[in-house]
Amino acid sequence: MTAVKDRRTEILQASVKIFSKQGFHDAKIDDVAQAAGVAKGTVYQYFSSKQELFQEMIKYAVERYTFIVKEIVYGENDIEEKIYALAVKHGEFLKEHIEMAEVVPHQVNVSKEMRLWIMEQKKHLFLLLEEMIENGKNRGEIRKDVDKEIAVISIMGSLFLYYEKELREHRGMPQRSEPKPLVEFLMRALH
Amino acid sequence: MTAVKDRRTEILQASVKIFSKQGFHDAKIDDVAQAAGVAKGTVYQYFSSKQELFQEMIKYAVERYTFIVKEIVYGENDIEEKIYALAVKHGEFLKEHIEMAEVVPHQVNVSKEMRLWIMEQKKHLFLLLEEMIENGKNRGEIRKDVDKEIAVISIMGSLFLYYEKELREHRGMPQRSEPKPLVEFLMRALH
Amino acid sequence: MTAVKDRRTEILQASVKIFSKQGFHDAKIDDVAQAAGVAKGTVYQYFSSKQELFQEMIKYAVERYTFIVKEIVYGENDIEEKIYALAVKHGEFLKEHIEMAEVVPHQVNVSKEMRLWIMEQKKHLFLLLEEMIENGKNRGEIRKDVDKEIAVISIMGSLFLYYEKELREHRGMPQRSEPKPLVEFLMRALH
């Protein structure tokens, strides 16, 4: 928000970049420090351990992701536009953090509490999206007999794989792909 | 199945278990050795390094997965039955190897050649499934205007997330879930 | 001499001691570290591997040896005094580094480039000494028909064996032997 980012946030952002590129173990504290433009020791002034840094980084990323989803879900658009927006934003987020979104839940290096917290967040996210489906039904944009849980799974699973494939196939090239056909495909199942 | 398994395969199977549970870095060679019931040194009689072991393990798992998919795709059933079978088998495979299927491509610890090989396998798998969609169209089981690439992405993405969520929510409990509703949901988009 | 030695040099000097006493393989990095009064890890801050440490140590020793020889060769004394000085200094050097001088070229654990460098240094040293012989001839201290290459080989070979034998026979006892007779013997062949 402010023009002056504090050190902590700088390090956190460097962490996102490094951890998502290299994974927990191959990311060295030194790499993060360099990326943040500080010395190794400085990292330890803001985070007590590599674990904690990793967890805080996840929190940071997950919260940003949740924020993005919330904005879309609570927006004014109809359901198709919302799903389309989800797709686009998800793609942007992935391009920034590469595998983060998917790797995160598989990473072993989080505390039990953290794992629970992540599950909580995921659940929260799903509920949010299920709410979106429910609203769609009420507004007549979605068939009444659609199972909202199934719908969310299918939408998000499709998006994940769509962008993972795109990233895999066009690695490096920042080409903007058009998820419209995918969204239309999904709408056929929903409407 | 057979009473006589050679050491290499024993170690490979132990690797699948250990690596998929702990990830590359947290899995110690000693863990694998113990799981295979041999001494640390023995692992090195069959694999020249931890890296190689990991890669051979992936190969082993990917090939098994591909075999399963092939059996289904080339089977006699109609498209809905095939997707249902894919779902069930995918679920079984995941239960065995947990996160393997999804973590694999993100793992940093594979050689460039291996990464290419995996991408090749993925591409192969997708082509196989696209063929399945195409056949479905020809048999009138799938609408003609369905994009086969989109369809495969949506099907597989949905399956991945469906079982990931299930594993997350019922971790440990080997309860058999019923993917019929998901398949029916997908069929609405396809038919 | 100076009160302030940098860590790198400290470790290098400890290496000379340890490697020359124990040889490449029997010298443990931990031994070197302890001899230098630092922790194992510290060695790796200054040298990337045991190999590199070994090679740098050789460089260090060879350069000191060459320096000593140069001082003598370019000094003001006559040829007999120079050979005597070479003998004495060689003995002192050996007492410090024991077998270093002779073992070095046979050690397997040097890179090809290093081996070439050592050969280059040896060649350089021989040329230096041949120059000394040539000067002796010009000053009438050495017969004109003496082959300078043969002369250098005989002088240095005699010195090597003389001190090796002495070290072997009086191992430990730092008794100062008198190489005068050997020098006089060599002078009979030269003059």
Next chain:
Amino acid sequence: MTAVKDRRTEILQASVKIFSKQGFHDAKIDDVAQAAGVAKGTVYQYFSSKQELFQEMIKYAVERYTFIVKEIVYGENDIEEKIYALAVKHGEFLKEHIEMAEVVPHQVNVSKEMRLWIMEQKKHLFLLLEEMIENGKNRGEIRKDVDKEIAVISIMGSLFLYYEKELREHRGMPQRSEPKPLVEFLMRALH
């Protein structure tokens, strides 16, 4: 002696080749076994450990060397011919065993008893050669005021370095060099 060499001797000869080329530590038991054309386990049927094998190999080499020297020293030739023969035979021996002769005494991996035995052998060898000098004096081939110990040191030191240099410079090429000039140089000091 017999046309059929027993296994033990075969392994011993393979050891000479391997140890002299690679040094104690870099020579693997497997290398020796392969060179001898037997399996690893077989080596242990004849030698209880790598150490013992190494020591027996040294014994074998030293005894052969001593035998060669004895033949020359007790031969009928005059002193110059004997020194010449020593040079030629020493060169041949070195070409076969490369650095063996010089590396042996520096090797750390011999028991205290072995080290003592080697020193004993060396002393014996030197006494033999000093006897040769003494005989030369008695026959009037060598000046009376020559110190026999010094003479032997100078002769053998010169030979060692002469052939080491030759091997270094013409590594690989089996060219027969002519040590006559060196011998004549030494004779000037002796006569």
Next chain:
DNA sequence: GATGAATGAGGCTTCATTCAT
């Protein structure tokens, strides 16, 4: 006797973490 698969002690190396400046 001969074999070579299995073993596990031991050493090099990495890197998270500390702490004096």
Next chain:
DNA sequence: GATGAATGAAGCCTCATTCAT
């Protein structure tokens, strides 16, 4: 607060040695 040199626990890997066949 910031730094980065020093530390040492921990893990991969090698290879001498054993032993069942």
